[in-house]
Amino acid sequence: MPLKPTPIVLTTLLCLPPAAGATTVHRCEAEDGRITFTTLSCTNGERLSRQELSPYAPGSVAPLLPEARHEETDGNRGKRREPAIIGRAQDKCGNLIDARQRREAIINRRVVTGMSQQDVESALGKPDKITQRNSSTTYRYDLKRGRSAQVDFDEKGCVTGKAKSRIAKSPR
Structure with missing residues (x-):
């Protein structure tokens, strides 16, 4: 014989909190x-x-959070935080050239006053001869057809002048 639900049981079930509220x-x-x-x-x-x-709930489009x-x-009312620039990085050569000029010189294989030894090696490669006198350093690059290029550095390792090109005597 089927049981008939009483109104009290139905009311109690409706008042229970949902399981996933x-x-x-x-x-x-x-x-x-x-x-x-x-x-x-x-x-x-x-x-x-x-x-x-x-x-x-599957199929719903409401965001979870x-x-x-x-x-x-x-x-946060009316406050807008602007980036603060505390200082600028000071390279050992005194920022004679900026990053764009340095990058262009390295790509074009040129030597510019204010480049470091590492910058020169990035542009021209390892030198064929390194000479050190007192506190200055000189890189020498032997080029084709008896030519050579010389780059002079100061005591901090910065290029003091533009690269000097000289024609060396041909071995023949």
Whole structure:
């Protein structure tokens, strides 16, 4: 014999909370901009905003985590942070040439005053002869047809003048 549900049982079933209901999560934003989501409360000094999380239902298009309501955080009104330039890197040659000029010189295999020894080796390769006198260094590159190129460096390892080309005596 079939059982008839009583109205009390039906009312009780309707009042039970759904198994996969929405959850409230605390969004905590620290002074340095870090954001933490937690079910616990925020620590001192953090701004709190509550976020409702809805469970994912297949076929739904609702986002799992809603966008933050920026009006709830009081610290970001009207403040726009611009990047701060603290200082400029100082190379050992005193920034006589900028990065673009250095790059172009290396690509075109030229030597420019203000380049370092590493820059010259990147442009021309390893020297055929290295001469050191007192605190200065000289690189010598033997080229085709008896020609040579000489690059002089100061005590810091920077090019002091443009490369000097000389015609060396031919061995014949």
